[in-house]
Amino acid sequence: MARTENEDREGRILDAAAQLIAHFGYDKTTVSDIAREAGISKGAVYLHFESKEALFEALLIREMMTYALNWLALLEKDEAGGTLGGMYKSMLYALSDNPFMAALFRQDRHILGNYVRKPDNFFKRFQEGQSSSTRFEFVHRMQAAGALRDDLDPQVITHIMNMLAYGLVSMDGVIPAEETPELDDLIEGIAVMMDRALMSPDPTKADIGKQIVREIVDEAYQRYEQLEKSEQEQTEQ
Amino acid sequence: MARTENEDREGRILDAAAQLIAHFGYDKTTVSDIAREAGISKGAVYLHFESKEALFEALLIREMMTYALNWLALLEKDEAGGTLGGMYKSMLYALSDNPFMAALFRQDRHILGNYVRKPDNFFKRFQEGQSSSTRFEFVHRMQAAGALRDDLDPQVITHIMNMLAYGLVSMDGVIPAEETPELDDLIEGIAVMMDRALMSPDPTKADIGKQIVREIVDEAYQRYEQLEKSEQEQTEQ
DNA sequence: TTTTGACCAATTTTGTTTTTCTGGTCAAAT
DNA sequence: ATTTGACCAGAAAAACAAAATTGGTCAAAA
Secondary structure (H helix, E strand, C coil): CCCHHHHHHHHHHHHHHHHHHHHHHHHHCCHHHHHHHHCCCHHHHHHHCCCHHHHHHHHHHHHHHHHHHHHHHHHHHCCCCCCHHHHHHHHHHHHHHCHHHHHHHHCCHHHHHHHHHCCCCHHHHHHHHHCHHHHHHHHHHHHHCCCECCCCCHHHHHHHHHHHHHHHHHCCCCCCHHHCCCHHHHHHHHHHHHHHHHECCCHHHCCHHHHHHHHHHHHHHHHHHHHHHHHHHHHHC | CCCHHHHHHHHHHHHHHHHHHHHHHHHHCCHHHHHHHHCCCHHHHHHHCCCHHHHHHHHHHHHHHHHHHHHHHHHHHCCCCCCHHHHHHHHHHHHHHCHHHHHHHHCCHHHHHHHHHCCCCHHHHHHHHHCHHHHHHHHHHHHHCCCECCCCCHHHHHHHHHHHHHHHHHCCCCCCHHHCCCHHHHHHHHHHHHHHHHECCCHHHCCHHHHHHHHHHHHHHHHHHHHHHHHHHHHHC
């Protein structure tokens, strides 16, 4: 089950699925399509995944991991990554870079297709706040640590961040292209705005954010491992 | 054509249409439904409006006027309405208070229905930036007047404002209700944030925004009268 | 003069049948 | 021991016809 070759191939299948589903959506992408794109037969796909649904779920989990790691990497690279704006900036970059996290967040019917209706799926779990509460957690801890001004309700701040993230991935076609700024300029602008409006004036607290993000990503990772373990047990039954 | 009684009835027809279309959408609301709700016959509706499409267009224009006047009224009432945050706050209240402006902005297919596909319609004109460029114009003039810090690209600021407005009217169901703050708290928070991040430190400029909004709404009103005139000429031909 | 609502052509919806497609399996090939 | 792809049952889509609804009109009623 854990052969190197197989794991490589599992990755290739997910790559193929990612490319096709991002373009044609879950419904219009068939398992045969995925197999062809991955250069193997349909039967081989089912050696790695129980069902189309399970395949897609694995893809979403992989993309979520990629997203989180990408976020963290951008953050560590950023000198000023310890501020709220820095942390949020990295998140927005990571989010806009990942079609599936973006699709989940905007509840994209075209990409997620019938998957959203399946009982007890990843999408529903995602929606229950698993993800947005991460942002609340972050704001809350930042305030508790004195890095954020505490004269604004953390729930309000979190929701503003959600609104901006939602706008970033959902406004295609709403504003004419010539009025839409470059992604980079936009995200940098958002970060500057957040910092100016929300950071504590105390400069000694300017770096505390990084540690908090590390903690949160770490906790999320542990939750993920827990989940994977319990799913394995479920399968083995 | 300009009898008081008739104009009253025209308003009642639009009221009926507003109520029904806001709930069932353009496609599922029939002219008979509107007539019944307005307490008159179907034929009478056609004494006031050329077609269902024209009726809806008239409704949208009325709603846009209501929205603009509401915005202005909120603004004048607000002591601190001259700041960017104050102006934006009023706009967000007016927007979230008006189902049709909100529907236009979020491109709501359920409410707008087949109307969006009609050639040369209000929705398309609306989309071409007629509306969002108002916000750009405002930011631009605020900066020119020295009321706004000029170290942020006005296009970026405008787009952030568009994102927040979009999020406000489009995120129903995206974030669980228990994580969503009250509308008032949210809008006030946004206003505070915008002011802190973007207003010039110069306190003498803190009231200049009101005048600029007045100018812009005035110009928009003149554009509207122009439009109405040219449409009348078109009809008379 | 003003208003109505029966009426009509045209569209939309609904119901039904036929055809195609797709997720998943497994005996045979590698 | 792996991998394949023909195969199948069930789902989805397409095609078609029948029924219902709707935007719009206008002779008749008010």
